Amino acid sequence: MNLLLFNVIILIYLLVTLYLGYRGWKGTKDTEGYLVAGRKAHPYIMAMSYGATFISTSAIVGFGGNAGLFGMGLLWLTFFNIFVGIFIAFVFYGKRTRKIGHNLNAMTFPELLGKRFDSRFVQYFSGVVIFLGMPLYAAVVLIGAARFMETTLAIDFHVALLIYSVIIAAYVIWGGLRGVMYTDAFQGTIMFFGMAFLLFMTYAHLGGITVAHQALTNMAHLVPENLALMGHTGWTEMPTLGSTWWWTLVSTIVLGVGIGVLAMPQLAVRFMTVKSSRELHRGTLIGGVFILFMTGVAFTVGALSNVFFFNTQGDIAITVAKGNADSIIPIYINAAMPEWFVYLFMLTLLAAAMSTSSSQFHTQGSAIGRDIYETISHKKGGSSIMVTRAGIIVAMVIAVTLGYILPDNIIARGTAIFFGLCASAFLPMYTAALYWKGATKAGAIAGLLTGTFVTIFWYLFVHKAEAVPLGISKMLLGRDLLITQMPWPVVDPILVALPLAMLATIAVSLITKRMDKKHLDECFKGMR
Structure with missing residues (x-):
């Protein structure tokens, strides 16, 4: 590896990133600027920031690696990412979120919900859920970046994790959301071109589209016996x-992430950064194309890595990665691609990880400063921003700590848990x-509590992938799982908790007093 050239490229990238963070800091004059970028974001900036925040190393490294394990079936997640995560999100959620957020002067996702339902509890409890739940997601994004740095630069994983985290801290803490969105757009652009090159070079390496996919189809007999017994039928077939x-592919990965994107706090707040619905319309196409290239390429290449490894080493991808799906993409890139592309892809992954991580930490800090501290103390202004910045530091420390202790094969699963x-x-x-308009404060609280606690209960006592390692069910009930009859141990909590939360919201709203008409008129002012 030409370390001098690589170091020069990384230095230029970091200098541009820090400069954009500085631009964000210079343009941030008040709380509105820090939390919602002054509500004047350009549609390209907003769309690329949304996409870059959505797509991280968890998608490229974690889910791409899982595609090496599950196969092309993961492309159903790409469909959900575009149709639900972009089209439905922008058209049906984005415009109303922007308008109601503007009407109520809301600056965070929990604040939007709290003001809409006139409930301090909704705001600060949502903030608590975000602050306590997001570190797992933040940690797996850090792991994805550090794993690639470990493989490419031959440096210790723990050192890579620390270096990466310090770099992010340099611009997130001071630049606010404006700085985050500027760097997101820059990083998203790098990601787009990096993934386009990856797809082109993968097909060129494997003899073209038809040859590569036929070769993958012909490898069905190589599926390991233990996976075949669980339903794996080949890398170009659904289980x-x-x-x-x-159940794991469909309920946890495809539905868990594909539906969960609609309620991601760090994504919803992007809708409140533009000044009109016109910017959202323009951003829809940009976001859709971006997501197609990010997830579609990652999942396709992850599955096709089996062909490359079998041709060169006589083994499938998960065997070459020694059972750790999180290592498949880094190993493939370093083995299959020329040295110059390794540099480019290193930047792609750094950009993906930094764009998502910066938004995660900004969201967690906002949850502490705006949604918990301000709501409980009634203190606003400078002290709130200081608490927000302190919250970002605490969130980073927690995420880095988790990054050191979480097990292998955690990136995709950790992402799905938080999305669900x-x-x-x-x-x-x-x-x-x-x-x-008929939804009431009591209905909102009922749905919030039901969804939160049913999800936690399901992970602790029913869902095998988490309940067995955690051991809480074993300790309290004397058995690994509360329900052992198939398919419940492999049914993701979202398929249980989400319908129950919807039912609770509707049922309680129907039997409790409607909200004040004047308040509702203020919320929906200017909307058809």
Whole structure:
């Protein structure tokens, strides 16, 4: 490796990133600027920031690696990412979020919900859920970046994790959301070109599209016996309907992440940064194309890595990665691609990780400063921003600590856990806030609590992937799982918690007093 050239490229990238963070700091004069970028973001900046925040190393390294394990079935997640995460999110949620957020002068996602339902509890409890739930997601993004740095630069994983975290801290803490969005747009642009090159070079390496996909189809007989028993039928086929492998792919990965994106706090707040719905319309196409290239390429290349490894080493991808799906993409890039592309992809992954991590930490800090501290203490202004910045530091420390102790194969699963939690806790209340004037404060609280605690209960006592390692069910009940009958141990909590939360929101709203008409008129002012 030409370390001099690589170091020069990284230095230029970091200098541009820090400069954009500085631009954000110079343009941030007040709380509105720090939390919602002054509500004047350009549609390209907003769309690329949304996409870059959405797509991280968890998508490229974690889910790309899982595509090496599950196969092309993961492309259903790409469909959900575009149709739900971009089209439905921008068209049906974005415009109303922007308008109601502007009407109520809301600057965070929990504040939007709290003001819409006139409930301090909704705001600070949502802030608590975000602050306590997001570190797992933040940690797996850090892990994805550090794993690639470890493989590419041959440096210790723990050192890579620390270096990366310090770099992010340099511009997130001071630049606010404006600085985060500027750097997101820059990093998203790098990500787009990096993934386009990756797809082109992968097909060139494997003899073209038709040859590569046929070769992958012909490898079905190489599926390990233990995976075949769980329903794996090959890397270009869906798993056996109703099997353990099918439930994991469909309920946890595709639905958990594909639906959860609608209620992600760090994404929803992007809608409140533009001055009109016109910017959202322009951003929809940009975001859709970006997500197609990010996830579609990562999942396709991850699956096709099996062909490359079999041709060169006689083994499938998960065997070459020694059982750790999180290592498949880094190993593939370093083995299959020329040296110059390794540099480019290193920047792509750094950009993906930094764009998502910066938004995660900004959201967690905002949850502490704006949604918890201000709501409880009634103190606003400078002290709130200081608490927000302190919250960012605390969030980073927690995420880095988790990054050191979390096990292998955690990136995709950790992402799905947080996305599913957000969907179950926030989505019924969020949807009702935008579209149903009959939704009440009590209904919103009922849905919030139901979604949150059913999700936690399911992970602790029913869902095998988490309940067995945690051991809480074993300690309290004397058994690994509360329910052992298939398919419940492999059914993701979102399929249980989200419907129950929706039912609770609707049922309680119907039997409790409607909200004040004057307040509702203020919320929906200027909306059809």
